[in-house]
Amino acid sequence: MQDLSFLRRAIELAGEAREDGRHPFGAVIVDGHGETVVEARNNAVRPKGNPTQHAETVACNQAASLLSEAELARCTLYTSTEPCAMCAGAIYWIGIGRVVYALSEVGLLHFTGADEKNPCLNLPCREVFARGQKPIKVEGPFLEEEAAKVHEGFWTCA
DSSP states (O other), X not given: OHHHHHHHHHHHHHHHHHHTTSOSOEEEEEOTTSOEEEEEEOOOSTTTSOTTOOHHHHXXXXXXXXXOHHHHHTOXXXXXXXXXXXXXXXXXXXXXXXEEEEEOHHHHHHHHTTOXXXXXXXXXXXXXXXXXXXXXXXXXXXXXXXHHHTTTTTSOOO
């Protein structure tokens, strides 16, 4: 299944982000022909990054400068972890037509707990998209055990 291949790449990008001292999240945007448009790693850790530079928002910003609205609507965003509310908003406004994710927000919360570096909003991306006027297809979670490994030992649960 091609979806699983792209999800595994997003998980690899999350691992690369972790190795680089960033939060372990990765995203890949693929066009309607199955070609990778952009890949992104989380860059939300200060002082080099900023809190709005989650992997999904970085990928969306890059894709929006490369593709038309019609092309973006035919794209799929693959992400190592379910998009947070901020990322879901970016996906919605950029106009990506489909999202496929690995680890769920609830699964992530198992690792982050009360870690101040990642104060999770318990707001599934499906709920964010359901409030909009554009249809966005969401599939996931998939490969949760694989996606969880990149978070093991990273977060300091309180």
